[in-house]
Amino acid sequence: MIRQSKKDAILELKNTGMSLRKIARTLKVSRNTITKILKDPDEAAPHRESRHEEHVPLIRDLFKECKGNAVRVAEELESRHQITIPYQSLTWIMRKHEIRKRKKRRAGQYHFKPGQEMQHDTSPHQVTIDGKKVSAQCASLTLAFSRKLFIQYYPRFTRFECKVFLSKAFDFMDGVCSRCIVDNTSVIVAGGTGPDALIAPEMKYFADMYQTRVCGPCRRRCQSKCPRGKAFSFCGK
Known part of the structure; x- marks a missing residue:
């Protein structure tokens, strides 16, 4: 026993x-x-x-x-x-006494091939700099197959910082995957949500620089990778 x-x-x-x-x-x-x-x-x-x-x-x-x-x-x-x-x-x-809530088990699994997908997300963090706690945006890019990760912190995260971050992340990864899942953020989206979302024109131009194009909303609901439950994808041409 x-x-x-x-x-x-x-x-x-x-x-x-x-x-x-x-x-x-x-x-x-x-x-x-x-x-x-x-x-x-x-x-x-x-x-x-x-x-x-x-x-x-x-x-x-x-x-x-x-x-x-x-x-x-x-x-x-x-x-x-x-x-x-x-x-x-x-x-x-x-x-x-239910002080610590039990983690929900994932309902399913996703299987990715090398170079098939990468995931970009941002989240606010409290970081300590020179002994002081400050708010910062943590930007991340993860390769779905290998889980290779690149992160950087920014005091703010606009479309300019987004393009700077993704450029550095793509250089770090030494390439791009055929698809990039991102959360439904106003940094990428100019207006609307879900199927009605409009991708910002400058982000479309940015995607063209890397031989990719911005597609409609991703049909795969990747709750573990995209906490908000809505995703958009940069798909390879």
Whole structure:
């Protein structure tokens, strides 16, 4: 019978993105057993009580303060409140009281050939520069097949910065893929959304420089790659 501590470890390692093969090798458990535990984690973790559950309100507050980092929560509990809770017990409490939301499993998979697709996205980040926290836009370009990644930070991200970034990214990748999926951003889109979106003329001209053309909305809803759920593609001529 698998001990509860090992079941908790399996769930935690899977949440970090570790493969079943690596989890099995690390914990010395068969992949069939791991699959059963992951299929029904509630059944895998029987109902029980913990003497640390009296600290749930404090754990909940620290979880928000530490931005969801359970390791930091454990450190803050010990350093600031002199409360020592084993990490596995802490994560079990978080799951039981729904402090940490379970990650949704992906519904399907996409398979890409080399050179078939790359993905461009932007997201706001808080970065520390010279000891000060400032807002910056993180621009990224990822090759779908190899997951090779190029990122740069910008204080702002207009169409000018977009063209500068993509030019540098294409140079870094030493070429372009036949298709580039981008989120439904006003930097690329001049107006409208979804099927009615109008691509900015200057972005069409930019695409022509790289022997590509801007197509209509991508029919593939790539939720994991394009968080907003709507995408446009630069398709090879």
